[in-house]
Each structure stands twice: as structure tokens, then as C-alpha cells.
Amino acid sequence: MAVTLAAVRFSSVCKNLGDVRVLDHVDLEIPMGTVTAILGESGSGKSTLLNHINGLLVPDKGQVEVLGSELNANNMQAMRRRMGYAVQAVGLFPHLRLYENITLAATLFGGSAQATRDRARRLMGLLKLGDELENRYPHELSGGQQQRAGLARALMLQPDLLLLDEPFSGVDPIARVNLHAEFRNLLAAEPATTILVTHDVQEAVKLASQFVILQSGQVLQQGSADSVRSSPATEFVAQLFQDVS
Amino acid sequence: MKKLLGSVLACIPLTQAVAADAPIIIGSKNFTESYLLAEMMAQLLETRGVPVQRQFGFGGTKVSFEALVNGEIDAYPEYSGTIAQVILDGDSDMSTADIRAGLETMGLEILAPLGFNNTYAVAVAADVAEARQLEKISDLSLHPDLRGGFSHEFRNRQDGWPGLVESYGLNLNTSGIEHGLAYQAIAERKIDVTDAYSTDGELTRYNLVLLDDNKNYFPSYLAVPLVRRQLDLSAKIILNSMAGRLTDARMRELNAAVVIDKLPIAAVAARFLQSEGLSDKRSSTDDGMWTQLRRNTLRHLQLTIIALVMACLAGTGLSLAVYRSGRAAGLVLYLAGLIQTVPSIALLALMIPLLGVGMLPAIVALFLYSLLPILRNAITALTTIDPVYRRVAEAMGLTRRQQLRYVLMPLAYPHILAGIRTAAVISIGTATLAAFIGAGGLGEPIVTGLALNNTSLILQGAIPAALLAVATEIAFSGLERQMIPRHIRQSQ
Numbered sequence: 001m002a003v004t005l006a007a008v009r010f011s012s013v014c015k016n017l018g019d020v021r022v023l024d025h026v027d028l029e030i031p032m033g034t035v036t037a038i039l040g041e042s043g044s045g046k047s048t049l050l051n052h053i054n055g056l057l058v059p060d061k062g063q064v065e066v067l068g069s070e071l072n073a074n075n076m077q078a079m080r081r082r083m084g085y086a087v088q089a090v091g092l093f094p095h096l097r098l099y100e101n102i103t104l105a106a107t108l109f110g111g112s113a114q115a116t117r118d119r120a121r122r123l124m125g126l127l128k129l130g131d132e133l134e135n136r137y138p139h140e141l142s143g144g145q146q147q148r149a150g151l152a153r154a155l156m157l158q159p160d161l162l163l164l165d166e167p168f169s170g171v172d173p174i175a176r177v178n179l180h181a182e183f184r185n186l187l188a189a190e191p192a193t194t195i196l197v198t199h200d201v202q203e204a205v206k207l208a209s210q211f212v213i214l215q216s217g218q219v220l221q222q223g224s225a226d227s228v229r230s231s232p233a234t235e236f237v238a239q240l241f242q243d244v245s
Numbered sequence: 246m247k248k249l250l251g252s253v254l255a256c257i258p259l260t261q262a263v264a265a266d267a268p269i270i271i272g273s274k275n276f277t278e279s280y281l282l283a284e285m286m287a288q289l290l291e292t293r294g295v296p297v298q299r300q301f302g303f304g305g306t307k308v309s310f311e312a313l314v315n316g317e318i319d320a321y322p323e324y325s326g327t328i329a330q331v332i333l334d335g336d337s338d339m340s341t342a343d344i345r346a347g348l349e350t351m352g353l354e355i356l357a358p359l360g361f362n363n364t365y366a367v368a369v370a371a372d373v374a375e376a377r378q379l380e381k382i383s384d385l386s387l388h389p390d391l392r393g394g395f396s397h398e399f400r401n402r403q404d405g406w407p408g409l410v411e412s413y414g415l416n417l418n419t420s421g422i423e424h425g426l427a428y429q430a431i432a433e434r435k436i437d438v439t440d441a442y443s444t445d446g447e448l449t450r451y452n453l454v455l456l457d458d459n460k461n462y463f464p465s466y467l468a469v470p471l472v473r474r475q476l477d478l479s480a481k482i483i484l485n486s487m488a489g490r491l492t493d494a495r496m497r498e499l500n501a502a503v504v505i506d507k508l509p510i511a512a513v514a515a516r517f518l519q520s521e522g523l524s525d526k527r528s529s530t531d532d533g534m535w536t537q538l539r540r541n542t543l544r545h546l547q548l549t550i551i552a553l554v555m556a557c558l559a560g561t562g563l564s565l566a567v568y569r570s571g572r573a574a575g576l577v578l579y580l581a582g583l584i585q586t587v588p589s590i591a592l593l594a595l596m597i598p599l600l601g602v603g604m605l606p607a608i609v610a611l612f613l614y615s616l617l618p619i620l621r622n623a624i625t626a627l628t629t630i631d632p633v634y635r636r637v638a639e640a641m642g643l644t645r646r647q648q649l650r651y652v653l654m655p656l657a658y659p660h661i662l663a664g665i666r667t668a669a670v671i672s673i674g675t676a677t678l679a680a681f682i683g684a685g686g687l688g689e690p691i692v693t694g695l696a697l698n699n700t701s702l703i704l705q706g707a708i709p710a711a712l713l714a715v716a717t718e719i720a721f722s723g724l725e726r727q728m729i730p731r732h733i734r735q736s737q
Contacts, residue, residue, distance in 0.1 A: 080642035091633035095655045
């Protein structure tokens with residue numbers, strides 16, 4: 001039987017934050033080369049799960065394996081440099097200009113100036129960030145431009161794994177539709193295994209081929225879009241996809 | 246860090262090395278007579294070709310005595326009764342032999358008395374004294390209708406009024422009055438008799454006479470040069486040439502020349518030495534105002550800048566070490582806050598037993614004072630940065646050092662700089678108090694001016710100190726404009 005390499009594997013992972021059990025014996029396997037949506041209501045443990053992948057959180061129990069290795073103090077920084085990370089709040093550094101924000105990591109990790117420049121220009125082009133924006137500070141950009149800049153920063157180091165925590169939630173619905181389209185084009189041009197945390201089922205269906213559905217820190221179901229929709233594991237999963245076209 | 250502090254400290258002339266050609270350092274306390282006597286001692290040595298350095302205006306007996314014992318000064322004028330009571334912890338009527346013996350164990354000695362006795366005295370208006378034929382304190386017992394107005398301290402001290410009544414059998418009606426108001430009250434005939442110091446220059450202004458202490462009730466406060474035993478013998482001999490030359494009346498006149506006629510101390514001292522044939526110079530080679538101003542300002546800057554640089558290094562270093570742990574940060578802030586609650590003059594005084602007097606304790610006190618604003622701002626800045634920046638920087642794979650250098654510190658700079666700015670302005674103000682422990686700076690003319698009731702001297706320190714504080718404010722806001730993008734400044 002052919003063994004496909006998992007991008008991320010969770011084995012019986014438990015995590016408490018304070019007295020609350022946020023992840024409860026999570027077993028999970030996310031295949032390489034897919035776009036996987038992690039779906040669930042607020043407080044279901046989606047972001048906590050994502051933050052275990054890049055080591056911002058460590059499990060109380062169980063194991064997390066990323067790109068074939070378990071994260072530890074020795075490989076943490078190297079592993080993180082193989083993962084792009086974009087969040088709803090964007091978190092562009094306010095003291096740096098747009099170009100500096102996108103290229104900070106590349107500059108610090110020793111990329112050549114020319115290569116860095118070419119890569120940044122390419123990403124800015126793909127994300128429709130015009131050259132005239134390069135020298136603007138984050139507060140001088142629109143919400144949509146900030147989200148695009150956040151994505152460009154996450155993709156700058158050509159990551160093997162792209163972690164997105166509700167990156168499209170902060171923008172208005174019209175801008176969001178455009179962003180979805182651009183994001184699909186972007187992934188076509190810059191393929192990366194992507195894990196997208198979202199509470200928006202429409203968005204998940206539009207962008208992802210695989211789903212993980214979480215409720216109260218437990219995985220209810222995991223599988224391809226078709227399998228989850230055609231045979232939902234629980235009533236909750238069925239309801240979740242009820243109104244999706 | 247240690248090495249750096251060491252080399253910074255090594256650059257400061259904290260104490261004068263005892264070398265053959267090192268100047269003799271003359272100190273004084275911060276009141277008119279002490280300044281005058283010290284200036285006379287200094288000029289006398291200078292006229293004989295001995296190099297002298299003046300370190301005037303120490304805030305009290307303990308401070309000047311510590312300075313002498315630690316070798317930060319070589320000599321200063323003191324009073325026998327004070328030496329007996331304050332320094333040797335004995336009775337004020339201790340014999341000269343006992344005083345000498347007591348001082349010898351401390352490596353100190355007194356030279357020959359200068360002649361006058363600045364002790365408590367009983368004063369009455371000259372015309373009242375004449376009308377009632379009052380010459381001696383005992384004469385007061387014949388005039389129970391006279392009204393006594395005495396300072397509160399004098400009324401309550403056992404060696405003040407109570408003892409005087411007992412010793413002379415007096416029977417006056419007395420009331421308490423602030424010493425500073427008593428002479429005026431006599432001039433306005435509200436009281437007739439008051440306590441005084443026998444060489445007080447104000448006695449001349451108000452035309453008061455002192456009644457003779459014919460029962461030798463008051464202890465002796467003979468003025469003497471108090472010196473280190475190891476002071477050069479020839480210097481001791483030169484200083485001894487002043488022995489017995491100052492009567493109570495003469496000292497009163499000289500004090501009056503400074504306090505009432507507002508003559509410069511150096512000029513009054515020079516005139517005295519010249520009239521005694523101890524010097525042929527008409528006036529001393531006193532530094533001009535601008536030279537003094539320059540010297541004081543430079544010293545002031547030296548004190549504050551060294552303290553501030555040390556506080557910046559220690560404050561930001563400590564903040565970086567503790568900001569991740571809420572408990573450690575809380576403890577550090579609590580301790581720094583505790584230091585801040587100690588009044589600055591008390592903090593300076595606390596330094597004396599630990600570090601003596603002069604620049605070092607002043608710098609340490611200013612350093613401790615500057616710590617809190619720097620620590621508080623730096624820790625607050627580092628702990629209140631939006632956690633999303635922290636999370637993104639960490640998730641990018643930046644090392645802890647890179648996170649600090651490229652993300653956290655730039656975001657914290659405005660706050661940290663504001664803390665340093667506060668610390669700098671506080672330091673410039675507090676450094677004026679450093680003159681009380683002989684550290685010099687712009688506090689020196691202020692302290693002297695306060696002691697001599699000389700407003701122009703006070704302003705010579707106060708105005709430049711205020712200008713320095715304002716200039717510091719302006720310089721820091723310029724620096725902030727240079728270093729920090731506008732939108733970051735405005736979001737603070």
C-alpha cells in the first residue's frame with residue numbers, strides 16, 4: 001500500500017488553556033499538496049489546533065508531527081521558516097513600511113538582495129499590490145491591501161506549509177469575494193500545502209478540497225469535500241453543509 | 246557591563262590622590278561664618294604659594310566630618326562644642342585635651358583656636374541696655390518686667406533657658422518666637438530680650454548688645470580649623486598664623502559685611518587677611534562668574550549624564566531580563582518604586598555612610614533615582630505590545646534576539662525614550678541637591694546663596710539648572726522626532 005507523506009499529523013493531542021480543555025484527544029492527518037479547511041464554531045479549538053502546528057503552543061499530551069518531524073527546541077526556528085503564517089488581525093509591523101514588512105524575514109535569514117527584491121515584486125504583482133504602495137506604512141493601506149500584504153509576507157520564504165487563521169474575515173464582503181478569487185490564482189501560481197482556519201462554510205467550500213470539522217475540541221469528521229458532504233458523520237456536520245450551494 | 250561601569254567610574258576624579266603637589270582641599274559647611282572662615286583659610290594658604298581647592302557648602306556637621314575622615318577634604322572650620330557633642334558624642338564642656346585625644350584616634354586634629362566663641366548669647370536692644378544699665382546676664386534678675394522672646398529650641402533645651410533661669414535666678418515672662426523674627430520683634434519693641442548667636446552679623450544691623458555671661462553658663466564654641474593629622478606641617482603652621490586674631494565683635498562685623506552689606510565672601514576674607522598683615526593682596530583671585538558658571542554646569546552635566554547612562558543600561562537591561570515574567574517585573578518595579586519614595590535629600594544622606602561624600606555617592610543616588618521611570622516605561626512598553634505582533638514575529642521563525650531587535654524594541658522605543666526623558670529631567674533637578682554632599686554642580690551656588698541669603702547667587706544656580714532642564718526636554722523631543730516615525734509617536 002502506498003504511504004503518502006502527511007504534512008501534519010496529530011496523535012491524541014490534548015491541550016488545556018486554564019481549566020478549559022481546548023483540544024481533546026485530537027487525531028488528524030493532513031496530506032501534502034492539499035488545501036484543508038479547519039471548520040468549526042468560535043471556541044471549537046480551530047486556532048489552538050493551528051498554533052500547535054507552528055509551535056506557538058505545545059500539547060499537554062500527545063504528539064504533533066510537522067513535515068515529517070516532531071517540533072522541538074532545536075528545530076523550532078528552522079521549521080517555522082518553512083511555514084507561512086497569516087492571521088485575521090494581519091499584524092503588519094507598524095514601524096515598518098509595506099516592502100520592509102514583506103521582506104523582513106528574507107532579509108534577516110540572509111537572502112540575496114536581488115533575489116529578495118524579485119520574489120517580493122512577484123508576490124506583490126500576484127496580489128495586486130502596486131509598486132507605489134511599497135513605501136507606505138500599514139496604517140496608510142486599506143483593509144484589503146493589508147490582508148494581501150499579510151499573505152505576501154507569509155509566502156515570502158516559499159513555505160512548504162501555509163497556515164492561515166481566518167485571513168479573510170476582517171474585510172468587507174465585496175473585498176472578500178475578490179480576495180478569494182485572487183487567493184485561488186495565487187495558489188495556482190505558488191502551490192503550497194495550505195491549512196485554512198475558518199468559521200465560514202461557504203469560504204471553506206470555495207477554497208478547500210479537504211475538511212476537518214471540530215466541535216468542543218474534538219474532531220467530528222475529516223475527509224474530502226465530497227465525502228464529508230455526502231455522508232456527514234453527525235447531525236451537526238449535516239447542518240453545517242445544509243445551506244451550502 | 247561591569248567592565249564598562251568600571252571604566253566609566255575610573256574616569257571620574259572621585260577622590261584626590263594624596264600627592265606631594267596635590268592641592269589642599271578646604272571645606273566648609275553651608276552657613277555664612279563657615280564659608281568666611283574657610284575662604285580665609287584658603288586665601289591664607291594661597292598667599293603662601295600653597296595650591297588650594299575649595300569644596301564649600303557641605304550640608305551639616307556629619308557630612309563635612311565624613312568628608313574630612315575620608316580624605317575628600319583636608320581641613321574645614323569647626324567649633325569646639327560641636328566637635329565634643331556631635332563628633333565625639335561627649336559633653337559640650339569637654340576639655341581641649343580630651344577633644345584632641347578623641348580626634349587623634351580618627352586621624353584628625355584641631356589647630357589653634359581662631360579667637361572668638363560662637364555660642365548662645367542673650368541679646369537686648371542697645372538703648373534698653375543703656376537705660377536699664379544692663380551689662381551682664383545677672384543684671385536681668387533686677388528687671389523682671391522685661392519681656393523675653395526666645396526661640397523654641399532655646400526655650401526647651403536643658404542647656405538653654407531652663408538652665409539659665411536656674412543658674413542666674415531669673416524671673417522674666419517669656420514667649421516662644423521664630424528665631425528669624427526675634428530681632429525684628431525687638432526692633433518693634435514687642436519683646437526686649439532674646440537668644441542669639443554671639444557672632445551673628447544681624448546683631449549689628451538691629452543694634453543689639455549681648456549681655457556678658459558672667460557665670461560662664463553657656464558652653465564654649467571656639468572656632469578652630471579641624472584638619473587631617475597627615476596634612477602637611479607647613480600648611481598647619483600657615484593656618485595657625487590666624488590663631489587668636491578674631492574676636493567675637495570682629496567676626497560679627499565680618500559676618501555683617503557679607504549678610505547685610507552683601508559683599509562677596511572672597512573680598513571680605515581678603516580684607517581681613519590684609520588688615521591683619523597676613524596677606525598683601527587687596528582681593529583674592531576669585532574666579533569670575535562665567536568661569537564658575539561653566540565649571541558648575543560642566544560638573545552638573547557630568548553628574549547627570551554618567552548617572553543617566555548607567556540607569557539607561559541597567560534599566561533597559563533589567564527590563565529585558567524580567568519583562569517575560571510578570572512576577573519578576575512586578576518585584577523589580579516595586580523595589581524601584583520603593584527607592585523613589587525616599588526623599589532625594591535623604592537618599593543622598595543615606596549614601597554618606599556607604600560611599601562617603603563627593604561625586605560617587607551623588608552619581609549613585611541619581612542613578613537610583615533615574616531607574617524607576619526608565620524601568621517602568623520599558624517594562625510597560627514591552628509587556629503591552631499587541632500580542633499579534635509578538636505571535637507573528639515568533640511564527641516567522643525569528644530568534645528571540647531578532648524579535649527583540651527588529652520588532653519589540655522598535656515598538657517599545659517611544660515609551661522607553663519617554664522614560665529616559667523623564668529620568669533626565671528628574672536627574673537635572675535632583676542633582677542640584679548633590680551640592681549638600683560636596684559633589685558640586687549647579688546646586689553649589691544655590692546652597693551658598695541660601696546660606697548667605699544672597700538671591701543673585703541662588704539665581705546663578707537656579708536659572709542655568711532650569712534652562713538645562715528645558716534644553717533637555719527640547720533635545721529629547723527632537724530626538725524622538727528623528728528616531729520615531731510620526732504615526733508611531735502619535736499612537737502613544
